[in-house]
Amino acid sequence: MNKNGYNLALCGYGAIGKGVVKIVNSLPSSLNIKMTKVLDKEEKREELGELFVPSYLDITLDPTIDVVFEAMGGDAFAYICIKSALENGKSVITSNKETVSKHLDEYLSLAKQNNCYFLFEASVGGGIPLIYTLLEICDYDHINRIQGILNGTTNYILTRVIYDHLSFEDALKEAQKKGYAEANPDADINGADLARKGAILASLAFNKIIDVNEVKTYGLQYLNQKVIDEIQKMNKVLKYVVDAKRVGEDISLSIMPTLINEEHAFESIKYETNGVVLSCEFNDDVVLIGKGAGQLPTASSMIQDLFRVIKGNGEIERKNVSKATLLPPPENNYLVLDKNGDVFIKYLNSFELNDYPFIARII
């Protein structure tokens, strides 16, 4: 602890923001860490009482504030708030994968210029201590591949569909009811959410700049009962997998439904749980599993970042980064749903992958 207490502010008083406040309030009072301002919409004024502020400038221009938590989601407004906070020398801790995947290097260099930190442990894998572990391994080892189940919504749905024989529609409704899936689950189901997480992990692990729009993404939108029946006949399990691999100087990065055997490390990662395998040169496979979402696990990761700020070890150095060339998935056997509604297994090369409404890699 290099100073005598910390004043915190929070942008976004939703589920995760409330979790942050809860954990901050549970910290020993001897640490003298206080949440002093919370930004949200006018309708939260009463609930927040004295903490409420109506403008982000009330936070980013306040010289008494040391650290800003951003838990609003989305990019446009979050970008303005984060940039303003960093420019004013306040460390920023965010759970927002969208804005991190788009502006990672800009945020990191702003933090460096202004002697503060930009930290985003909670943006990928919720409560799993993933980002920092990955960065620590990169100090001395080479990560050659990252494979992850990193979307709790779709993993919940696929678990219910494959193991518990629910229909996709019923499983989605249930996930929404339980708060795992949003009212509009498109970004989960079409892979946009996973593309952001994959871009963040791959850019850190491989020291590259990755354009999230270039990530090859194959969705679950057209997964139907006929495909599910076929998967069950094959005695395989369907997972929605981020796969990022070093291929010489380039990177193969894809978001793809994947059929695994029951002995695969991913088989035991069910429901809303997330997991990731980091395959390293020296360290072999390191597997990290935990709650990929949820109020307290996600807020926990943000508080873990707070302690990195306090201990002065939040710096993330990026040296000699270059723009990545993203390769499509390699030729392989795929389970395919074609435009006529037929389901079959076919050996496809990279150029044929987009010819089908639904494909799943078979491993």
Place this chain on the structure above:
Amino acid sequence: MNKNGYNLALCGYGAIGKGVVKIVNSLPSSLNIKMTKVLDKEEKREELGELFVPSYLDITLDPTIDVVFEAMGGDAFAYICIKSALENGKSVITSNKETVSKHLDEYLSLAKQNNCYFLFEASVGGGIPLIYTLLEICDYDHINRIQGILNGTTNYILTRVIYDHLSFEDALKEAQKKGYAEANPDADINGADLARKGAILASLAFNKIIDVNEVKTYGLQYLNQKVIDEIQKMNKVLKYVVDAKRVGEDISLSIMPTLINEEHAFESIKYETNGVVLSCEFNDDVVLIGKGAGQLPTASSMIQDLFRVIKGNGEIERKNVSKATLLPPPENNYLVLDKNGDVFIKYLNSFELNDYPFIARII
């Protein structure tokens, strides 16, 4: 990096020590990190050439050396070397669970007094980033329970016995041939190795001083084919498990053969792989899996510690620690082998556990 390069020394040029040298030699030369002295027995003089030194004092009294790696194992001589290094202000990085479990708090306070670090990531769980993750979680969360498969030798043997139907003796011989088990595997099979690891983890997670000799340890020595046949009939899987739990102000800590269902998180942790579940208040369950032993995974963890020294974030603070009262395992159903060689399931209370040559908790 707070200085212009680091001079390292190593005590013990066995498999792990050689791994440390290999990874150090692979680091970018711009970091200016050099292995300058290696202590081992006279017969290694030729192999080590200029690096060889015959006495630990050549290392601990050398003002040019910043960091000492200890990879000898055992306690008596390791204690002398580690103490001398810390007293001379050199940070120490060890993989030696025996000496850590016996002298943890003495080492940590010596390091504090002498403005250096004592780090031991590699002492539990080999290449799994376990110690640091656990300490980071403790900054803000409460770990309520730790369950772990943390002995690669016995996990390898039990996997071969239960899944592949080898006899215990054949599996042990195979483990020795593959280098997982030592010529004298007693400490693995009677639980002494796991008791050390359990004591280290529990003392950190629960902020207690634990006497390793008080850890309740139930061994595999009397596991026989009749027991194995019974386990297979039950459709259960046998794992050798460290289980440490907060019970009010006390700790329940045991090393015990444990029968799990095939859906348990531990089911997929096979052969020499290790894994641990940290059950937290806010963060739910965090599961970490990786290589529990082996040259490069273990050496990797030691190099990870080196980077903590370099970045200045190696301090492990212990405040208000008190001696733990260790409770025996609670009453439960156990699979029991009695003195007549009969195998059966029995509900036992804590006092009856020692009446049987072999017991396995059923969960």
